[in-house]
Structure formats: structure tokens, C-alpha cells
Amino acid sequence: MDRAREACEELLPGLAPALADVPLPELESPGGPGLDAFRKSGGPGLLVPAAYGGAGAGALRVARVTRAIGALSPSLGVATAMHNFSVASLVALVASADASGLEWMLIEGIARDRLLVASAFAEGRAGAGTLDAAVSARAAEGGYLVNGSKKPCSLSRSMNLITASVSLPGADGGRELGVALVPADSPGITRRPFWNAPFLAGAESDEVVLEDVLVPEELMLRPQVELGTGLDTLQTVGFVWFELLVSSVYTGAVARLAESALDAGRGSATDRAAVVTSVEAAIALTENAARIVDEGQVGNDELATVLTARYAVQELLVTAADRAAELLGGLAFATSVDTGHLLAVSRALAFHPPSRGAMADSLLEHHAGAPLRVV
């Protein structure tokens, strides 16, 4: 965690000091000071290459910063993970042959004007695949008219831009997946309350409704899907970043609980060492995923490695949080909301896509030699 805090202070100076003394419940509520502090520290440009005015941080340092943010405020961790995921995908696009020329202006604007980018893929339909968009786009003069609803959508109140999956009319009369880049103040965009849980409420994961929102042709991306995997190269890179970011957020949140338990010094040395082992193992798995990204070769096999790591982290965090809370004891649980809050948060990595159940067959098939399909 010291390495995480060092990376955070180096890349986002002032963020941790600004939030260090704010009580957790305040940071975890909508309208808390986290997102403002993130903006002020230059957070939106963390992944934007230096050539476009950002910090150009590599994956290992981003994983560490994300872990530090997850420990400061899990809600801020989730919200900024969604932003960084969108930016990582745009940065990958700038470097690819599919780039239209507009993307570099966008990422430059994100860093310069400290813009926040939401990632709107979920549509509140249980069991729907991550890439299974029902929000529809129909051809209109100059582009597409987009209609539908996205929920939960983190950053729904603070976002400046939205990246949203949509169902597009395909060349053969069918439908294909598109990703729309939409300014958040476009006519036709409204928000509705959706997130009722008291946990992670500071991530602003409410509903975003799109009614006849005009998206110009050049801001509608069409991923080219690779046979057998359901993913194109950019989506593969995006997924790897996403799993890395969310695993890091929740590792940081549980590390905060673990540090409290170690500081309290209660229980046997064996119990305390077990907490250290689980959290350090989760850190090692996420940092290994980050090193894979930094090595530059991200394809289908690497996605499988990173997803497997994420599911392993998911289990380690539950074990670590349970043990840490038990060591802290009933008085700590009863006299502050922090233990209960972090215990609940330690479960939530399981709620990010793709779910372990949905991917089980695909992971087994990949283990037997097939490309990894993401459902």
C-alpha cells in the first residue's frame, strides 16, 4: 500500500491529502468531495499520453494509483475506474488503424479540460451480456438518433462525456454493436435515480436516459469483431484494462480494512499474517496483470490470464475482509460504519462484468484450447 500511496501522490498530487481527513461515509455519499479532488489533481488525464497533455501513466502505476484511490474511497475508485476504462479504450483507438482522427482531439480535451468520461454499457437487464446492447441507434441526417436507457451508469451526475454501447443497423439488414461518444450535455440526455444501496453510492451509478440524442457519424465507432471470440482487438484491450482497474479498486478497499486490523494488533499472529497473505496475493495478481499490459502484447490469451486473476482476486478479497473484520471485533463493527461498509464493498467485485458464472464454460473451453469468448 505504501507503493500505491507513493504512486498516487506522484501522479495525482494533492488528491490523497485532500481526502485523508474526510470521514468515509461522506466520501461514499453522492456529492462528496472525491470527484472534485480527482479533477483538481489532474486525474482525468492519468492515462492520456504525454504527447496529448496527460500523465501518460503505464498500467503498473495506474494499478497502484487505483488501489490507493480504492482505499481512500471505494466509490471514487469505482467512478474513476469507469473513466479510466473509457480513456484507455480511446487511447488504444488513437493508436489503431480504425482511428478517425477525432479521437486524439478528444483525449487531448479530456486531459486539458479535466473532463470525466462515463462508460455506459449496462442496461439494467439481469443476465444480459456486457456487449448485448438494446439501446438503439437509427440513421438520421448527419449521423444517428440514439434512444434507450443505461443503468447503472457511474459518474451519471458529474460526467462530461459518455461512451455508450448501442445497437446499430448493420450492412446486411441485421443489427451490430456500436460505441457512441456523446457529450453529456447533448439535448435528450436526462438522469433518473437508480442506485438505492447505501454502499458505493458516491460513484453516482444512476440511470441515464437517452431520447433522440443525435450522435454524428464520426462519433459512432463500429468495433470489428474477431471470429470465435465476440471481441475485436480494441475491446480485448478495453476488457483487460477494465478487469485490471476494478480488481485494483476493490483490492485497495479491502487493504484499508486489513490495515486497520493490523494496526489494532488484535488476534493471533497467525490470523494477522493470513490477512497480510490474502491482500498481498491480490495485489500481486493485479500487478501481474498490469505488467502484462505494460509488456504491450494484449490478445485473447492475455485476456484469459487477466480474467482468471480477477476471479481469484474476487475470492481472496472476501476471505481477507472476513478475517480483518473478525480481528477488528464487534465493538469496531458496532461503533463505526466503516467496517460494515468495507465488508459490503469487499463483495462487489463479483458484480462487475463478466460474472464468473457467465464465463465458466468459456474459461473451460479456453483452457482446452479454444479462443476465449466473452459473454
Ligand SMILES: Cc1cc2nc3c(=O)[nH]c(=O)nc-3n(C[C@H](O)[C@H](O)[C@H](O)COP(=O)(O)OP(=O)(O)OC[C@H]3O[C@@H](n4cnc5c(N)ncnc54)[C@H](O)[C@@H]3O)c2cc1C
Ligand atoms: C458499483 C457498480 C458500478 C457500476 N457501474 C457501471 C457503469 O458505470 N457502467 C456500466 O455499464 N455498468 C456498471 N455496472 C453494472 C455492471 O456492469 C453489471 O451490468 C451489472 O452489475 C450486472 O448485474 P446483473 O444482476 O445483471 O448480473 P448478471 O451478470 O446477470 O449476473 C447475475 C447472476 O447470474 C449469473 N449469470 C449471468 N449470465 C449467466 C450465464 N450466461 N450463464 C450462467 N450464469 C450466468 C451470474 O454468474 C450471476 O451469478 C456497475 C456495477 C456496480 C456493482
